[in-house]
Amino acid sequence: xxxxxxxxxxxxxxxxxxxxxxxxxxxxxxxxxxxxGSGKSxxxxxxxxxMCCDADSGGQIEVLSRIMQxxxxxxxxxxxxxxxxxxxxxQFNLVDRLSVMTNVLMGALGRVPTWRAVSNLFPxxxxxxGMESLARVGMADKAWQRASTLSGGQQQRVAIARALxxxxxxxxxxxxxxxxxxxxxxxxxxxxxxxxxxxxITVVVSLHQVEYAIRYCPRTIALRHGRIVYDGPSSALTPSxxxxxxxxxxxxxxxxxxxxxxxxQKNELQRKSATAPAAx
Amino acid sequence: xxxxxxxxxxxxxxxxxxxxxxxxxxxxxxxxxxxWSWEGADMRPLDLIKDSGxxxxxxxxxxxxxxxxxxxxxxxxxxxxxxAVWGTFLAVVCAVPFGILSSENIxxxxxxxxxxxxxxxxxxINEVVFAMLFVxxxxxxxxxxxLALWVHTTGVLAKLFSEAVEAIDPQPVExxxxxxxxxxxxxxxxxxxxxxxxxxxYSLYRFESNVRSATxxxxxxxxxxxxxxWEMIRGFYFAQTCAIMILIIISxxxxxxxxxxxxxxxx
Numbered sequence: 364x365x366x367x368x369x370x371x372x373x374x375x376x377x378x379x380x381x382x383x384x385x386x387x388x389x390x391x392x393x394x395x396x397x398x399x400g401s402g403k404s405x406x407x408x409x410x411x412x413x414m415c416c417d418a419d420s421g422g423q424i425e426v427l428s429r430i431m432q433x434x435x436x437x438x439x440x441x442x443x444x445x446x447x448x449x450x451x452x453x454q455f456n457l458v459d460r461l462s463v464m465t466n467v468l469m470g471a472l473g474r475v476p477t478w479r480a481v482s483n484l485f486p487x488x489x490x491x492x493g494m495e496s497l498a499r500v501g502m503a504d505k506a507w508q509r510a511s512t513l514s515g516g517q518q519q520r521v522a523i524a525r526a527l528x529x530x531x532x533x534x535x536x537x538x539x540x541x542x543x544x545x546x547x548x549x550x551x552x553x554x555x556x557x558x559x560x561x562x563x564i565t566v567v568v569s570l571h572q573v574e575y576a577i578r579y580c581p582r583t584i585a586l587r588h589g590r591i592v593y594d595g596p597s598s599a600l601t602p603s604x605x606x607x608x609x610x611x612x613x614x615x616x617x618x619x620x621x622x623x624x625x626x627x628q629k630n631e632l633q634r635k636s637a638t639a640p641a642a643x
Numbered sequence: 644x645x646x647x648x649x650x651x652x653x654x655x656x657x658x659x660x661x662x663x664x665x666x667x668x669x670x671x672x673x674x675x676x677x678x679w680s681w682e683g684a685d686m687r688p689l690d691l692i693k694d695s696g697x698x699x700x701x702x703x704x705x706x707x708x709x710x711x712x713x714x715x716x717x718x719x720x721x722x723x724x725x726x727a728v729w730g731t732f733l734a735v736v737c738a739v740p741f742g743i744l745s746s747e748n749i750x751x752x753x754x755x756x757x758x759x760x761x762x763x764x765x766x767x768i769n770e771v772v773f774a775m776l777f778v779x780x781x782x783x784x785x786x787x788x789x790l791a792l793w794v795h796t797t798g799v800l801a802k803l804f805s806e807a808v809e810a811i812d813p814q815p816v817e818x819x820x821x822x823x824x825x826x827x828x829x830x831x832x833x834x835x836x837x838x839x840x841x842x843x844x845y846s847l848y849r850f851e852s853n854v855r856s857a858t859x860x861x862x863x864x865x866x867x868x869x870x871x872x873w874e875m876i877r878g879f880y881f882a883q884t885c886a887i888m889i890l891i892i893i894s895x896x897x898x899x900x901x902x903x904x905x906x907x908x909x910x
Contacts, residue, residue, distance in 0.1 A: 455818075458832060473823035
């Protein structure tokens with residue numbers, strides 16, 4: 364499904380990515396973890412063809428058995444490959460001044476002829492698909508609002524609806540929850556897990572909080588200084604194991620925010636069960 | 644002056660020696676430029692006082708203004724307005740593609756460099772010069788004025804438009820690109836929504852300045868109220884000249900006010 368071979372990317376004098384080799388099979392949900400600066404985003408941007416690896420390094424990325432880039436050059440049909448790869452960004456990357464619906468319809472650009480898109484004549488089939496996608500992420504009632512009027516979590520859900528409208532077979536989520544509060548993070552991760560389950564979409568999600576990786580993704584690839592330091596079941600990621608591979612950096616990978624959110628949820632449940640008998 | 648500035652340096656919190664020397668040097672350069680230009684600009688401030696009598700006589704000829712032909716003047720002002728409308732409209736239409744193609748973040752260097760140079764040329768030469776050339780080629784009248792405004796304003800707006808494009812947030816564009824959109828779709832859905840308010844504001848502002856410029860274009864025969872104004876000045880009809888000037892001031896002010904209001908809606 365996704366095949367990465369000998370991928371190396373050098374920034375001015377540091378190695379952003381250092382000989383990455385990995386294969387992700389169809390229908391997997393994989394987490395990409397690592398502290399900031401470990402190369403998660405760089406790797407994601409290479410897979411979706413927004414960045415090219417070092418020239419003549421022999422690096423190659425194949426997505427859906429088609430070459431996305433090779434030897435530091437985007438393949439000629441990279442645009443075609445991109446139409447089947449949905450990307451979710453940390454900053455949502457919606458167009459603020461356009462309506463939610465128009466943003467979602469952007470997912471259909473790969474299928475709709477340019478002249479139709481430009482004159483805003485998207486076919487009814489695509490409009491229906493756009494509405495359905497919005498309904499699936501629970502944003503159908505906001506379809507005609509401007510994207511800028513939504514909260515971060517809502518914008519991220521619209522971005523997921525855009526990928527659904529794209530009918531993407533692969534979904535790359537680059538730090539989708541890093542700018543969100545714990546509650547929105549949970550909703551976004553639940554939606555990602557749900558579309559992975561229901562649509563059999565292959566999902567790669569980069570995270571810097573291990574808890575989410577353990578909870579949502581069976582497999583984790585861990586990066587450090589641009590190298591893969593672990594690739595295997597997420598269940599093996601115990602704090603002591605992470606300390607082994609990351610040293611003191613491992614603290615950054617555990618977020619107090621999520622602990623708090625879970626504790627709050629638990630407290631709320633307790634409070635509810637405590638007040639319920641009194642009300643009765 | 645040096646003593647004073649050293650005093651300032653010593654009493655103010657640290658200002659590095661280098662920056663205060665640069666500061667002094669800057670002022671010295673300004674003064675030198677002013678002194679150097681004095682002769683060339685034929686500066687004779689005393690003549691203002693010596694010849695004040697002449698000026699008073701001239702000013703007296705202006706008043707009271709003679710509005711007897713106001714209908715004719717108004718017609719010509721409206722022609723001037725029409726000229727600015729078409730000149731600006733054609734310029735906006737052309738500045739959109741030229742502006743996008745001269746943006747570093749959209750076009751490769753071998754596209755934006757030549758286009759920028761052409762736009763520089765359009766901008767460097769004043770409307771009046773273009774108007775004189777077009778009067779020769781298409782004849783006297785407003786059409787020459789429209790062409791002159793068109794060429795010059797295209798140069799100005801293309802530059803302003805491309806500056807807006809270069810300041811956009813690249814992230815939404817990447818969002819569009821990641822769906823497999825073509826470059827044209829990226830520009831239309833990712834770039835233009837971000838710059839549109841600024842573009843509209845710049846276009847309205849240029850429309851205002853084009854109305855003002857259009858009053859001058861008439862002097863070289865490119866139509867509008869300027870033609871009449873020039874005839875009156877040349878014929879020493881100062882009371883009529885005064886009336887025309889007052890009408891120009893009123894109409895330009897009105898247009899500025901309306902356009903300012905409109906611009907506020909978009910930013």
